[in-house]
Structures are given as C-alpha cells and as structure tokens.
Amino acid sequence: MTRRRRLLALAAVVGMLALSGCLGLLTGGSVPDQRLDAEPPDGAYAWNESVDDDLNAHITVRDDATFSAVYAVDGDEIRLFRRDGLGGTNPLGVRAVRYRYPNGTVINGTQLRERGDVDQTRDEVVIELPGEGDVEGDRIAFSADSTPKRFALPAYVNGSYELVLPQNRRTSLPVFGDITPAPASTSIDDRGRQHIRWDEVDTDSVIVQFYLPQDVQIFGGVFAVFVVIAVGGLLYYRRQIDALRERREEMGLDVDVDDDDIGDDGPPPGMR
Incomplete structure (x- = not known):
C-alpha cells in the first residue's frame, strides 16, 4: 500500500507540473x-x-x-x-x-x-x-x-x-x-x-x-575624480609623515646612534 501511495503522489506531482507549464522547460x-x-x-x-x-x-x-x-x-x-x-x-x-x-x-x-x-x-x-x-x-x-x-x-x-x-x-x-x-x-x-x-x-x-560616446566621457570623468582623490590622499599622507617626524625631532627621539658606539661599555651586567 505504501508503494502504491508513492506512485500516486509522483503521478500527482507530474500532473501539476504539466498543468503549470513547468514540464515544458x-x-x-x-x-x-x-x-x-x-x-x-x-x-x-x-x-x-x-x-x-x-x-x-x-x-x-x-x-x-x-x-x-x-x-x-x-x-x-x-x-x-x-x-x-x-x-x-x-x-x-x-x-x-x-x-x-x-x-x-x-x-x-x-x-x-x-x-x-x-x-x-x-x-x-x-x-x-x-x-x-x-x-x-x-x-x-x-x-x-x-x-x-x-x-x-x-x-x-x-x-x-x-x-x-x-x-x-x-x-x-x-x-x-x-x-x-x-x-x-x-x-x-x-x-x-x-x-x-x-x-x-x-x-x-x-x-x-x-x-555610446558619452559613456567614455562619463568614465573619463569618474577616472579623473579618482586620480584627484588618490593624489590628494597621497599628499595628505606625506604631510602627516613629515609632521610626525618634526615632532619626534623636537622631542629628541630621532637620535642617530653609530654602530661603533655600541658595546663600548662592555657586556650587560651579570655577564662580565
């Protein structure tokens, strides 16, 4: 009986597909x-x-x-x-x-x-x-x-x-x-x-x-705006870096240390 019900259900689904036009696909x-x-x-x-x-x-x-x-x-x-x-x-x-x-x-x-x-x-x-x-x-x-x-x-x-x-x-x-x-x-x-x-x-x-020719003009305008934004961002970034370098110099943080000066005081404490 179970098998028969399954066959009837399958037949019903196929019939619905045929009526709805899906079977034509x-x-x-x-x-x-x-x-x-x-x-x-x-x-x-x-x-x-x-x-x-x-x-x-x-x-x-x-x-x-x-x-x-x-x-x-x-x-x-x-x-x-x-x-x-x-x-x-x-x-x-x-x-x-x-x-x-x-x-x-x-x-x-x-x-x-x-x-x-x-x-x-x-x-x-x-x-x-x-x-x-x-x-x-x-x-x-x-x-x-x-x-x-x-x-x-x-x-x-x-x-x-x-x-x-x-x-x-x-x-x-x-x-x-x-x-x-x-x-x-x-x-x-x-x-x-x-x-x-x-x-x-x-x-x-x-x-x-x-x-369309205007498509190229629109693209050119968008590209030009992108270039201006990119260049402006790069200049802003460089100014920020320069300002940070100046502040470090004013605070005395940018002090160069020669390689020859390293190690003149001998080894660290506890290793002499």
Missing part, C-alpha cells in the same frame, strides 16, 4: 501563435538589404536591447539557439517570424508552421522551410532579445553578414568596443548608425561590444 513545446505572428519591429524586415546586397545574414540591433535578423538558409531548415556557457544550448526566444518566398511573397509564423514547421525543444527552435532554401531568393526573418551594449549570437549560417548598430553606438575604442570575428569593413550611415560588414563568417559566433 524539460521537454520543450510549441512556440505560441501570438509570438509567431507578432508584428515585426518598425513594421517590416530588411528584406531588400538582404536580397539586393546578396547577404547571407542582415541583423539590426535596436537601442531597446532587441534585434531583428534576416537569414538566407542554405538548406531546408534553420536551428536557433543560444549557448548557456556550460556546453549546452537553450532555445532562442524568437517572435514575429516571417518567411519570404523567392518571388517576394511573405507569410507569417503560423502559416509557416502549416507549410513547413516551427518546433521548439529544450535545446533549440527548429524552423523547417517550405521552400528549397535557395540563397538567391527565399529568406527567414525573426526578432529576439539581445543584451545592452553587447550583441552575441551563434553564426547560424556561413557567408556574408551585415550588422547595423543602434544610432550613435560605436566600437572603435579598445576596452569599450570590440568585434569578433574581425570585419571586412565598417561605415557610418546618414542616421549615425554603424554598419559592420563581413565578407565571410565561418566562426561559431558573431560578437560585437559597443558603447
């Missing part, structure tokens, strides 16, 4: 329709930039720590994930998924799931394309969350990339900015956005650390 699950069909940022994706420039990936980073990406997939599927730092992966939280046929027709995420597939496991999101993965025309696009002042994402496809930073962000100053892998070129458009271009990306990830 272990077994994966479907991406909700409202996420798939959400409106893309700015109302549309950069299809033309990707197709006209013959790019394999075009990524736009926004100042609200989100990004939009358009990929030309060389194959019939794309697997979207983020590395967790422990050797594993987690599914990328995609939303506003769109697919563009080579003839320019665009369908939303739920239509894509009907004609291809959009499946989420505990490790990744797998999108199966309804077309043939023709890099000359069809594209897959989605949006997801990024990180303030740092963009890092696995390179889902090889080939040419372009990444556009938010307005007035820069990467040129060491420590504050960095680009991995090294780009083929960078440029600033008339809106003050930095464009980073790679002719060929064959690394595991694309990582860009960027900053």
